[in-house]
Amino acid sequence: LKYGRTVHSLARLLSRYDVTLNYVSPExxxxxSEIVDEITESGTPQHEFRSIDEVMGDSDVVYVTRVQKERFEDPADYETVAGAY
Known part of the structure; x- marks a missing residue:
């Protein structure tokens, strides 16, 4: 979620509707925070989780994006999260 331009745009778009946004990612x-703050200002409820299992049963739509290896400055950070989900 940190580097995903599409998910940032999608969160902004969805905040215009009556939805709750649940974000699932490694810490x-x-x-x-600037996206979270913007969505908060819109009044849209949002929550952060570390496990998809925590929200899957209550979700109507799940949007999945890949971990963008090319965005990591430290390859060790990528290896820490690669395959986590």
Missing amino acids: ILQMP
Whole structure:
């Protein structure tokens, strides 16, 4: 979520509707605070989780994006999260 331009745009778009946004990611890839703050200002409820199992049963739609290896400055950080989901 941290580096995903598409998911940032999607969160902004969905915040215009009556939805709750649930973000699932490792902590080092969580949604950037500026996006979270913007969505908060819109009044849209949002929550962060570390496991998809925590929200899958309550979700109507799941949007999945790949971990963008090319965006990591430190390859060790990528290896930490690669295949986590």
